[in-house]
Amino acid sequence: MAVPGPAARAGARPRIDLQLVQRFLRIQKVFFPSWSSQNVLMFMTLLCVTLLEQLVIYQVGLIPSQYYGVLGNKDLDGFKALTFLAVALIVLNSTLKSFDQFTCNLLYVNWRKDLTEHLHNLYFRARVYYILNVLRDDIDNPDQRISQDVERFCRQLSSMTSRLIVSPFTLAYYTYQCFQSTGWLGPVCIFGYFIMGTMVNKTLMGPIVTKLVQQEKLEGDFRFKHMQIRVNAEPAAFYRAGLVEHMRTDRRLQRLLQTQRELMSRELWLYIGINTFDYLGSILSYVVIAIPIFSGIYGDLSPTELSTLVSKNAFVCIYLINCFTQLIDLSTTFSDVAGYTHRIGELQEALLDMSRKSQDCESLGESEWDLSKAPGWPVTEPSDTAFLLDRVSILSPSSDKPLIKDLSLKICEGQSLLITGNTGTGKTSLLRVLGGLWESMKGSVQMLTDFGPHGVLFLPQKPFFTDGTLREQLPLLCLGGPPASGRLSSQAVGYPLSAHYFGVLFLSCLPFPKRDTTGEGKQVSLSQAVLL
Numbered sequence: 020m021a022v023p024g025p026a027a028r029a030g031a032r033p034r035i036d037l038q039l040v041q042r043f044l045r046i047q048k049v050f051f052p053s054w055s056s057q058n059v060l061m062f063m064t065l066l067c068v069t070l071l072e073q074l075v076i077y078q079v080g081l082i083p084s085q086y087y088g089v090l091g092n093k094d095l096d097g098f099k100a101l102t103f104l105a106v107a108l109i110v111l112n113s114t115l116k117s118f119d120q121f122t123c124n125l126l127y128v129n130w131r132k133d134l135t136e137h138l139h140n141l142y143f144r145a146r147v148y149y150i151l152n153v154l155r156d157d158i159d160n161p162d163q164r165i166s167q168d169v170e171r172f173c174r175q176l177s178s179m180t181s182r183l184i185v186s187p188f189t190l191a192y193y194t195y196q197c198f199q200s201t202g203w204l205g206p207v208c209i210f211g212y213f214i215m216g217t218m219v220n221k222t223l224m225g226p227i228v229t230k231l232v233q234q235e236k237l238e239g240d241f242r243f244k245h246m247q248i249r250v251n252a253e254p255a256a257f258y259r260a261g262l263v264e265h266m267r268t269d270r271r272l273q274r275l276l277q278t279q280r281e282l283m284s285r286e287l288w289l290y291i292g293i294n295t296f297d298y299l300g301s302i303l304s305y306v307v308i309a310i311p312i313f314s315g316i317y318g319d320l321s322p323t324e325l326s327t328l329v330s331k332n333a334f335v336c337i338y339l340i341n342c343f344t345q346l347i348d349l350s351t352t353f354s355d356v357a358g359y360t361h362r363i364g365e366l367q368e369a370l371l372d373m374s375r376k377s378q379d380c381e382s383l384g385e386s387e388w389d390l391s392k393a394p395g396w397p398v399t400e401p402s403d404t405a406f407l408l409d410r411v412s413i414l415s416p417s418s419d420k421p422l423i424k425d426l427s428l429k430i431c432e433g434q435s436l437l438i439t440g441n442t443g444t445g446k447t448s449l450l451r452v453l454g455g456l457w458e459s460m461k462g463s464v465q466m467l468t469d470f471g472p473h474g475v476l477f478l479p480q481k482p483f484f485t486d487g488t489l490r491e492q493l494p495l496l497c498l499g500g501p502p503a504s505g506r507l508s509s510q511a512v513g514y515p516l517s518a519h520y521f522g523v524l525f526l527s528c529l530p531f532p533k534r535d536t537t538g539e540g541k542q543v544s545l546s547q548a549v550l551l
């Protein structure tokens with residue numbers, strides 16, 4: 020049975036490692052597909068706005084010292100001009116800040132749109148959504164990953180973008196200024212301090228990323244439970260299942276809350292780290308200046324000259340340290356982004372893997388199922404033959420339990436076929452193979468007609484209704500057929516109820532416990548299927 024297995028590395032403990040970087044870069048390719056894409060333009064706009072904002076902030080920062088000058092000199096004209104300039108700069112600064120926020124929000128919406136559409140394209144390709152939800156258990160809650168994790172990832176990433184993109188520029192500028200004021204000692208001390216802070220924070224962030232991934236899984240499980248009750252409210256009410264479901268839903272909630280508490284206690288250590296580095300940073304500038312003073316380099320300066328020098332050096336050092344502490348403050352947002360990157364990355368890898376395999380299967384399937392390409396079949400088989408099975412064997416996907424062995428069968432128009440067997444023996448599995456959901460382990464399955472209004476229609480055991488009106492349900496019956504005809508066609512929408520079908524309707528058979536009379540064991544009872 021060629022059921023796709025788990026993605027190679029899915030399920031590995033999520034960490035801050037090379038795999039995280041690879042997954043993050045893969046997502047970035049979706050965000051920025053080309054240099055001329057809209058997102059790149061918006062990103063460049065954001066970069067310009069934040070740089071301009073920094074320039075204005077710098078000018079605003081100089082205004083208090085200029086006020087000392089004009090007030091000290093009792094210069095009224097100078098005071099008026101400076102006040103006008105200050106108001107203009109402040110208005111410009113707040114406009115730029117708001118525009119910065121606005122661009123980040125637009126980026127968030129665009130990123131969410133692109134990433135969700137990209138995942139949808141993979142998820143709804145061929146029968147990937149079926150394989151992911153039914154046959155594979157390594158990717159939990161794909162619905163939650165697509166709807167909630169993508170949303171949070173884009174929101175958190177956009178919230179840190181403007182600070183991140185401007186930091187290389189501010190860091191370079193203030194490192195240079197700091198070097199000018201304090202020599203190599205200032206920048207070296209500050210960079211050493213930041214590297215130490217980053218290493219400590221990385222150690223503290225590791226367990227948070229793992230816990231966050233686990234929390235999101237439990238969040239998905241909890242939501243799924245509610246969805247299950249919503250979808251099955253009527254059967255649940257018939258069974259009077261309220262009490263049991265209440266207990267089970269509460270159990271999931273408790274598990275989720277317990278994980279959230281554990282996540283918060285891990286975050287506590289990170290907050291302690293961040294706050295310690297923030298406050299230590301505020302005195303670091305004085306430590307940097309104290310070293311040359313106590314080592315006697317400034318021994319010939321008067322106390323006034325020394326205090327002027329200290330004040331000047333302190334400003335640039337504090338600003339450089341502030342740039343670094345702002346980056347360290349992003350640690351909590353970064354750990355969230357890392358957690359979501361792993362969850363989305365795992366899903367993306369699994370989807371890419373499955374859609375690649377589906378495509379291979381489809382191209383293979385098309386050639387196998389295509390009438391004109393199947394050698395000999397059109398010549399020897401009458402046109403009313405729908406399926407031709409030759410020594411087909413089917414295995415259960417979760418175990419290697421054989422369900423059907425060496426089944427040869429011909430299914431024709433106008434004939435009825437009743438398949439009987441104990442529950443779980445593989446009656447529906449045969450239909451899954453005929454419907455192309457599973458593959459047979461051995462033998463060949465030939466489909467000699469189309470799915471849809473002029474061919475074959477499968478009625479699943481559980482009816483499926485999409486949202487919308489009764490009329491909108493009808494195309495469901497006609498679409499999603501075999502690889503050759505599985506496209507969404509506008510013509511298909513609104514087929515009249517009287518549409519003519521080939522006449523082969525497969526009803527998944529009810530168990531028929533006492534009919535296993537083949538003498539060859541349960542799994543071969545299908546070969547004795549009754550043609551009515």
Ligand SMILES: Nc1ncnc2c1ncn2[C@@H]1O[C@H](COP(=O)(O)OP(=O)(O)OP(=O)(O)O)[C@@H](O)[C@H]1O
Binds near residue numbers: 154440
């Ligand atoms: N998605 C799946 N993953 C793993 N095993 C599966 C899956 N679907 C079915 N099976 C297993 O394959 C076997 C055959 O299942 P199948 O649904 O074909 O039985 P059935 O004869 O149609 O039963 P019933 O009469 O109850 O519908 C069962 O043992 C079942 O547990």
